[in-house]
Amino acid sequence: MTDALVDVCAALGDQTRWSILTALGEGDASASALATRLPVSRQAIAKHLAILERVGLVEPVRAGRELRYRVLGSELSATARRLEAVGAAWDRRLAAIKEIAEDM
Amino acid sequence: MTDALVDVCAALGDQTRWSILTALGEGDASASALATRLPVSRQAIAKHLAILERVGLVEPVRAGRELRYRVLGSELSATARRLEAVGAAWDRRLAAIKEIAEDM
DNA sequence: GCCATGTGCAACCATATGATTGCACTCGAC
DNA sequence: GTCGAGTGCAATCATATGGTTGCACATGGC
Numbered sequence: 001m002t003d004a005l006v007d008v009c010a011a012l013g014d015q016t017r018w019s020i021l022t023a024l025g026e027g028d029a030s031a032s033a034l035a036t037r038l039p040v041s042r043q044a045i046a047k048h049l050a051i052l053e054r055v056g057l058v059e060p061v062r063a064g065r066e067l068r069y070r071v072l073g074s075e076l077s078a079t080a081r082r083l084e085a086v087g088a089a090w091d092r093r094l095a096a097i098k099e100i101a102e103d104m
Numbered sequence: 105m106t107d108a109l110v111d112v113c114a115a116l117g118d119q120t121r122w123s124i125l126t127a128l129g130e131g132d133a134s135a136s137a138l139a140t141r142l143p144v145s146r147q148a149i150a151k152h153l154a155i156l157e158r159v160g161l162v163e164p165v166r167a168g169r170e171l172r173y174r175v176l177g178s179e180l181s182a183t184a185r186r187l188e189a190v191g192a193a194w195d196r197r198l199a200a201i202k203e204i205a206e207d208m
Numbered sequence: 209g210c211c212a213t214g215t216g217c218a219a220c221c222a223t224a225t226g227a228t229t230g231c232a233c234t235c236g237a238c
Numbered sequence: 239g240t241c242g243a244g245t246g247c248a249a250t251c252a253t254a255t256g257g258t259t260g261c262a263c264a265t266g267g268c
Contacts, residue, residue, distance in 0.1 A: 005122075010118070013111075013116070015107070016226075018109075018110055032243080040226085041228060041229085046246080047227085071194050073190075073194030074195065077187075077195070079191075080191060090176070091177035091181070093177075094177065136214055136215080146215085148257050150215080151257085169214060212266095213265090213266085214266100218261090219260090223254105223255085223256085223257100224253105224254085225255085226254090228252100229250085231246105233247100235242105235243095236244100
């Protein structure tokens with residue numbers, strides 16, 4: 001029942017996952033390759049990659065026996081737009097209230 | 105050392121907090137008022153509100169002895185813009201790679 | 209003044225989560 | 239074929255997190 005938007009936000013709510021994402025932002029990489037750069041074990045990274053893949057922020061790419069991951073900006077942009085829409089709605093409400101207050 | 109963006113995303117990565125935020129989107133409300141609508145205790149809601157306030161998604165408003173909370177679209181929009189910027193950068197990289205591939 | 213309502217604080221609990229280690233398996237390179 | 243690098247799976251662990259109950263405190267309305 002949990003919305004996809006919530007899941008994406010939850011996936012983005014972890015420092016290590018952001019480290020992985022920014023690392024992937026510089027180029028596709030495998031879990032093992034990432035483990036050499038980041039201060040966590042390969043298995044921990046693999047779990048994070050699985051989470052990121054489930055919410056669509058990352059995509060697996062086979063390269064020989066290596067399993068590289070590619071970061072997907074489209075999903076992040078889509079999430080951003082959804083958040084923007086919600087934020088805009090809240091702001092409209094606030095603006096309306098402010099207007100009413102000024103009319104009194 | 106954790107970035108503010110990560111904290112906001114983490115705050116948004118919880119279903120109950122979204123329930124609170126959408127409820128507040130319809131009008132300011134206190135923790136007690138929210139507790140009557142949502143299936144969690146007032147204290148749980150108070151904790152969530154504290155988290156939301158720390159990341160700037162919500163703002164306390166005194167109303168007599170009541171402490172109401174107001175949802176802030178500005179912070180959500182700011183977060184959305186930051187995510188959008190990152191997603192766009194990733195997409196630019198992918199597009200560049202695709203172009204190189206086509207040149208071969 | 210009294211009482212009910214709204215808050216705040218603290219202890220506590222169960223589960224989720226981030227991380228680790230160890231081992232087995234696969235597959236490409238030499 | 240052998241070896242090593244990359245991967246997958248499982249068990250384990252510590253801590254964070256969401257949630258609860260209970261109680262003390264303030265504060266506004268009658």
